[in-house]
Amino acid sequence: MTSVRNHRPLLSGNKWFILVLALIIGACSPKVRTAPSSTVKTTTEKPAEKKEEEKSPVKAAEVKQSVISLILPLVLDNAAAGKTYSAADLKKADMGVEYYQGFKLALDSLTATGANYKLQVFDSKDDVAQAHSLGINPQVKNSELVVGPIFPEDIKAFSAMLTSPRKPLISPLSPAAPATFRNQNLVTMTPPLEYHAIGAATYIAKSIKPKKVFILTSGFSDEKLYASPFKRTIDSLSKRKIPVVTITVVRGNLTPLVQQLSTKDQNIFLVPSTKQAFLMVTLRSLDTLSKKYPVTLFGHPNWEKFAFLKSALLQRLNTHITSADKVDYKSAETNDFLRSYRHAYHTEPTDYAIKGFDQGLYFGKMLAEGEDFTKPDLEDYTGIHNSFHFIKKPGLGWINTHVDILKYQNFDLIKAQ
Incomplete structure (x- = not known):
């Protein structure tokens, strides 16, 4: 981006x-050409002997x-x-x-x-x-x-x-x-955005190798531009062995997820939204969740430009983005x-x-x-x-x-x- x-x-x-x-x-x-410096003869120099045949100068190739x-x-x-x-x-x-x-x-x-x-x-x-x-x-x-x-x-x-x-x-x-x-x-x-999603999914599937991935959406259709190629890539690379669970989050309520979370392994979340109101509420809920469950968050590449997302919060959530x-x-x-x-x-x-x-x-x-x-x-x-x-x-x-x-x-x- x-x-x-x-x-x-x-x-x-x-x-x-x-x-x-x-x-x-x-x-x-x-093209810049540097002219050769001229040679100045001194009085003690002997003139060079004239060659029998002088070769014609070779013209430099253009x-x-x-x-x-x-x-x-x-x-x-x-x-x-x-x-x-x-x-x-x-x-x-x-x-x-x-x-x-x-x-x-x-x-x-x-x-x-x-x-x-x-x-x-x-x-x-x-x-x-x-x-x-x-x-x-x-x-x-x-x-x-x-x-x-x-x-x-x-x-x-x-x-x-x-x-x-x-x-x-x-x-x-x-x-x-x-x-x-x-x-x-x-x-x-x-x-394009599609390749940011592919890059994030490839890193998760090959480097983290989680047991499950959660996609938290606000319900807006534009989020599919990121979420869809992300899911396709995870499915392809893992041969569908890494389940991808998509949930529409309302008012930051993450309670329906709790039973699926691990207290030992990293719980991987993707949040493809760029909506300020949704992000502020949802990330605060994830922050609360992270006090009991290990959280690793992947976000939209535009997050880097958002001043309302504080680095302290993003760091606590072990946040990753693509760039x-x-x-x-x-x-x-x-x-x-x-x-x-x-x-x-x-x-x-x-x-x-x-x-x-x-x-x-x-x-x-x-x-x-x-x-x-x-x-x-x-x-x-x-x-x-x-x-x-x-x-x-x-x-x-x-x-x-x-x-x-x-x-x-x-x-x-x-x-x-």
Whole structure:
């Protein structure tokens, strides 16, 4: 899931125009060539003997330039004289600029090693008609790689114009299910909710191996998007030897479960809800239950963003969640990136910038190495913010399925595996 933590303040007017100018001026990342230093003769040097036959200089092979198109919601019409950005439009534009900055920093680092790119930036305006128009733009269609649009409705309109077998179309931030778009060229970078459920179920079945799993629901149908693939995975991996009991909880009443609980073994609970009122009551009831029965709780990946869920309570419940974008700020790679980003842009990177960097580095390397994007498998990759493990599904393209299992410990979230 795409989570946004430490989101920096919205851009001021002056800074916005500077960044727009940077987008225009810096859209291309040309290969950097270092000219050889000249040799200065001293008076004591003897002239070199002339060879009988001077060989003609060998011309260095030109590095192929890879063309990449970024389609981002910059909403530049609002930057015209006499117009202003609404708060919503400015937030979208901010997101687009941050992603661009991270992506371009990755290409710049690859350029320094000899790669050669032309980076084209197009404004999707977060408008379906504009996205549709960009889908038939020859400059976009002829690119080696297309990244964007960002939002599901724009992706749907854009990808509808690019259905024939061709180079990949990257969905960089949306966790929307690929079945929403049904495009064989799509590469979904953010794991959809289904794969969070599969990841949690796989961890439970293989690492915990419980005798029974309880799913506590509020009764809302949207919870099935998580609960259904979770149950299917447990059933499949355990060959139905681990029973999955689904119960609709009313006003936090867990009494009907008591007779099924163990006082010795861990009692595994999944709560797929994101409703604040339901969670506050139900988790308090689980907390009371945990004083007598061992409890291990698995929650929805969006819980990480909920300030109303206190870490002390989650820690007492031995809470686990799945995540696709945990940054290790202690790693050398992360600190190298932070220094480079601060030097280039004089600000702190947001999650969008770090995602842009990871994805720019991944696909930039593939283009530089001449990788064949039509092959059925894309290589695994561990980045600063995201890790990638792709599967390919007929008619749906490539899907990143990698999620980490995190648990609350010492009032922090750490990897459980």
